[in-house]
Amino acid sequence: MVSDPIIREGKLGTRVDLGKLEDIFSKHPERNNTNLVIPVLQEIQQIYGYLPAEALKKMSRHFNIPLSHIYGVATFYAQFSLEPRGKNLIKLCQGTACHIRGGKEVLKAVENLLGIGHKGTTSDFKFSLEVVRCLGTCFLAPVMMINRNYYGKLTPEKVRQILKSY
Numbered sequence: 001m002v003s004d005p006i007i008r009e010g011k012l013g014t015r016v017d018l019g020k021l022e023d024i025f026s027k028h029p030e031r032n033n034t035n036l037v038i039p040v041l042q043e044i045q046q047i048y049g050y051l052p053a054e055a056l057k058k059m060s061r062h063f064n065i066p067l068s069h070i071y072g073v074a075t076f077y078a079q080f081s082l083e084p085r086g087k088n089l090i091k092l093c094q095g096t097a098c099h100i101r102g103g104k105e106v107l108k109a110v111e112n113l114l115g116i117g118h119k120g121t122t123s124d125f126k127f128s129l130e131v132v133r134c135l136g137t138c139f140l141a142p143v144m145m146i147n148r149n150y151y152g153k154l155t156p157e158k159v160r161q162i163l164k165s166y
């Protein structure tokens, strides 16, 4: 009997199709090679938008790499998320330059508009918000990124217009 590759996990009961993992695994024939962990995690996250716990268990078994090592990597790097993320990832800067140029008001506006805290995901999974320390574009302060797009010299009103466009 073939088991159903689609499982539900997490408190939100997110649908996860583990069948997609075979495509990733088949690209990496090596076993016991911890150098594979980062690239494979990146590919898993690209497909699912985060790192489902069941996918990590399967990855551990397939590559014969301890699950504790995989979790160690997944939790060390900020690029990885163990929770489902929204379709659009907002990275809002609260570094010094952004903070002194109104970043706090901008953050409050985003939180109020989305109805979430400074690290959270909207219930419709449209947006996730992350507060970061510097986006490397201090001359645009206060600044945020949505996916790969930068938005600078933000005000609460400007933020409202930008979010509306998504």
Ligand code: FES
Pocket (backbone or CB within 6 Å): 093, 094, 095, 096, 097, 098, 099, 133, 134, 135, 136, 137, 138, 139, 141, 142, 143
């Ligand atoms: S402090 Fe915000 S971009 Fe540098």
